[in-house]
Amino acid sequence: MDGIYEKIIHALSGERKPLMIKIIAEKCCLHPQTVARKLETLEALGRVRKIQMGHAKKYYLVDTMPISNLIDISSDFILILNTNHTIQYISKSAEKILSLQSRKIIGEQLESLHLDIFSTPQVLSGLQNFSREKVFKTEIEYVVNETTFWYQISIMALSLNINSISIAIIASDITTKREAEQKLKDSEARYRLISENTTDVIWLLDTTTFRLLYVSPSIFDLTGFESKDLTGICLKDMVNHPQELKLLQSFPERIEKFLAGDESAKVCMDESELIRKTGSIIPVEMVTTLLINEDGTITRILGVTRDITERKRSENALRKTHEQALVLGEILKHSFQPIIVLNPDLSIDYCNRSFEYLIGYNMEELIDMSRTNRTGYEKWVTIARNIVQQVHEKDHPVTCEYSIKRPDGTDVHLEISTHMIFNKEGDVIRYYAIISDITERIQTDGQNKSYLVELKGLIQDRTYSLQEEIKARILAESEFRINEERYKQVAETSGTWVWEIDKHGTYTYSSDVGTRIIGYSPDEVIGRKYYDFFHPESRKELITILRSVSLRHECIRFFQIDLVHKNGSIIRVESNGLPIFNNEGVFSGYRGTMIDITDNFQMEHALVENRKYYRSLFENAPVPLILVDAQTLTILEGNKAASLFFGYSLDELVGQKPHILTIKPGLGVDNLYNHFEMNQKSENDAYEVIYLKSNGILWTGTASLSYIDVSGKNCIMYALQDSVKS
Incomplete structure (x- = not known):
């Protein structure tokens, strides 16, 4: 505050009565107009009060803390103007940042100065649109020594008494806030980039209402719903069987465990089923995480939902495979076909009861024989080694015949069909052999030879007859294709539209002639209902008639229909059709033809009109x-x-x-x-x-x-x- 202000304050101090401007000017040895202007500023700053009686103005010193002291305490940059935009006061912090300690700007017009942030176009525009009832706010960027600062500018009315209005311009440093907001935006952008590009669905849930606060866009690929459609939806309305969802049923217990120190309750995994927009069900895995606020409360849950359809299929396939293995094991165990499974080292892994009965040894005895190298087992090892060698050489299953001696001394002739089992890497992990007792076949071999010769002749005869049947069938199919092509050519040449509809009345086939008749290509016809092309005036009546015919599976004969051409014209056609039945005799639709009789119909109509005309001439x-x-x-x-x-x-x-x-x-x-x-x-x-x-x-x-x-x-x-x- 300059010396003139100090002189005026000194002149008013000690005075018990208010002084007029003239008296104050005399005491300060100043011009009255200068004193009047300075008194307005001091009044705006709350240092003096004014008493006005008519045109006379008197001023007295205020004993309370002046508003200028409060302004100087603030870290914000503050500028006080009168309604003419004349500067009445500037805060200490503003003087420092603008380097105005040695520059006197009190009493100057703001527009005539260059005060950096206070002279920006935004501030000057706000002053031009100043209103007592509103506070103007804007944010500006301010660069000092290559360092960027952000300030929020507020322009508002300042009324220190009922007779005067001042304008306060306040610049608040919001650089830290802007930097925090930018970091938050960057963080949100990164998070949104992750959430919007991951196939998993990320969502946020309110623990009070269990309604969704946010759902990532990938929910569309999973359910067919848009993110905006599900925001605000209760989670239980999205899942199938919500009573089975742990998140909903055991949430209070989970919160209680976590607050008691059980960290395992923070993250929980559950499986459920979501309801798609189409009404279908999709299995999902939900991983939910409790979000803890700064005050220790939990009001949000972060969830990640993943489609586990393929995993469920794999699990079901694995379960089914396991069940099949159990069933197969029981089948093998009780099968009448002798079967044995060997390890790669030719040790016995498994054999069924039929095999034990065939050779006269059970599995425990065979294992014991292999350990003790008892007499007779060597022959088994030799047979197995020879068979495995042949399998590897030929790289496919082989069938061999061998004779062995049972414990009771009887001989048995065996036919052994050996196969290999491979793992994913292509290594042999097991050999299994299907064994048949061919003792009786060997004994009756002579009888079988003549039978085989006769059977061979029958097979040759049958082979020849099958070849002839195949030739005849190929010829018939060729003729059928020729006839079909001929029929198609005749239909197209004659202008006949060939069509086919299913049992629901939907076109499943349309020939190219249909385009010439009604203007629609086959692709535009297929998939539409048969009555979509009917003239609106007769559509309801024709549908009733044709449905009645369809329910009785009757033929359609010489049925005349008015169709609407693609160009909007009316076409009269004559339709004929036959019902179609599948191999089981179930009705599956109609197949038929249509011809354009528009010209004939118009000629007949004209002929009828002519007859009416000449009849009228004759009669009258x-x-x-x-x-x-x-x-x-x-x-x-x-x-x-x-x-x-x-x-x-x-x-x-x-x-x-x-x-x-x-x-x-x-x-x-x-x-x-x-x-x-x-x-x-x-x-x-x-x-x-x-x-x-x-x-x-x-x-x-x-x-x-x-x-x-x-x-x-x-x-x-x-x-x-x-x-x-x-």
Whole structure:
């Protein structure tokens, strides 16, 4: 604080009453405006108080600790401005860091100075947008001697009395905080990199609610759920049979053990099953670790979940192999087929009861004979050595025949089929031999020879017949492929779409012709329902009909359907299909064809419309018209004008002959009908006739005749016209 401030404080000290600015200026020998400006700063710093009465201002010294002392105690850099951004005070720490001890800046405009962190664009922008109700905050980087510091700048209103407002700019050193945050971000980035790129699922659990606080992205590959979908989900809702999960059931006991000093309770492994998004189940291994807070409490659990599907399969396979080994052992033990297993040194490892019965020695006796080199065992060793030598030489199982003598002195002939058992490295670890008693076969060898000769002939005959059957089958398959290709070519040439659907109505095959008919390629058709291409207006009705046919496994014959082409146009097709049954006779779908009948359908529709049009012309023509059968000369039809003209109804006209309506043959009527009978193909001839109407009135007129064909029948159109009334 400079000497002017000290003079003003000295002038006010000892005064019991507030002094006016003029009096204070006289006592300090200063200009009143200078004193007024300095008093505003001292007021902002809490060193003096102001009393205002009208336009008069009086000041007195404050006995309490000034706010400047509190500002100087703070380690933050503090700058006090008035609302015009004139500097009223700067803290000692700010003077030191900005090297302002010898520079006077009190009373200067902040914008005119270069005060490093206080003159940055962020600070000046905050001052421009200053508001009494809000605190502006920003963070800036400040480099001193190649060392980077970070400061949080706060700009706020400072009100020391009700009549004045000051602006406080506070710069707080947050370098340590920023460095800690950066280290935390780096640590989080490394952890996230690990968690997001490992196949194991890393998760964090709240011990109070047992809800997931975090799940690594690898959960998607494991369950099909996104991480965000599972955050906040209770763990028990994710596992199958949550009542069996140790983490949930024994958690209180685990915490109690750990707090009692049992470190083994900190990490626990459990196996469970997760429920996938598809509803399927996947076996997993969960390794959970208790996370201890600084206060010794446990509110989080770190978990790592791993897919153990393959391990479970291996364990199940191993268990199954073990069970199979036990079963196989029991089978071998009780098998009627003699079997012996030897170690690589040709010592006996195992033999079953049938082998013991065959040779007359049990396993204990054989082992004892091998240890004592008793007579008879040497022959066994010689046989085994010869067989093993042959097996190694040929590198595949060999079958040999030998004769041995039992303890009772009887001879037995053996057929020995020897095999090798290898480990993963390819080394022989065991030999096993399957032995058959061929004593009876040897004794009856002569009889068997003739049988073998006969059997050989039968085998040759059967071989020849099988070869012929194979040739015939190959020829038939070749013809089938040719016919199939021919059928395909015919179908494509004729524009026939060949299709096939399964029992659920899903297309499993579609020929290329379908693309020409409805615009969709086979790949776009296969996998879709048969009714997906139906016209919406008739879809519901057609589905009902076709489902009824399908339930009865009936054939589809000449069934017309409106399909929607890929371009949006309507296509009328005619479909035929046959039900398909598998080898067991179970219904498996339909196979059939479709042809495009859109043009035919449109032509038929146009023909029907034309018929309606000409029928309307005939019925409503103003000229009386009668259609007569050219062979029987009977009236087939008449229009309304004819009915009105003759006075007969249309039903009364039909079936009559035209001559009943005419009289006086001498006027040319006979010639008229002779013309009908003899020259029916002549057209547009006109005759004068006399008409007799139903009321007995005679009318003369003309009759025009035209020969026409109606639905393959020769007919005469009889057009009448009035002339002169008789």
